[in-house]
Amino acid sequence: MEYLNFKLIAASVIYSVLGILILVVSFVVIEKLTPRMLWREIVEEHNTALAIMGAAFMIAVALIISSAIHG
Numbered sequence: 001m002e003y004l005n006f007k008l009i010a011a012s013v014i015y016s017v018l019g020i021l022i023l024v025v026s027f028v029v030i031e032k033l034t035p036r037m038l039w040r041e042i043v044e045e046h047n048t049a050l051a052i053m054g055a056a057f058m059i060a061v062a063l064i065i066s067s068a069i070h071g
Contacts, residue, residue: 019065026061 031038038054041047 015069019062019069022065023058023061027058030057 038050042051042054
C-alpha cells in the first residue's frame with residue numbers, strides 16, 4: 001500500500017505539470033529570440049536541421065528539469 005500514497009502521487013503530478021510549464025516557457029523564449037518563426041520554418045519550409053535542433057533543445061531542457069526535480 002506504500003505505492004498508493006496520495007502525497008507521492010500529488011507530488012508527481014505537480015512536478016510533472018511544473019516541468020511541462022517550464023519546458024513550454026523556455027520554448028516560447030527561444031521562439032522569440034530566433035529571427036524567424038521555428039514552427040513555420042519546420043512545417044512549411046521543411047527545414048530538417050532546424051527540427052533536429054528544436055528536438056535537441058527540448059530533450060536538453062527536459063533532462064535539466066527532470067534532474068532538478070529528482071535531485
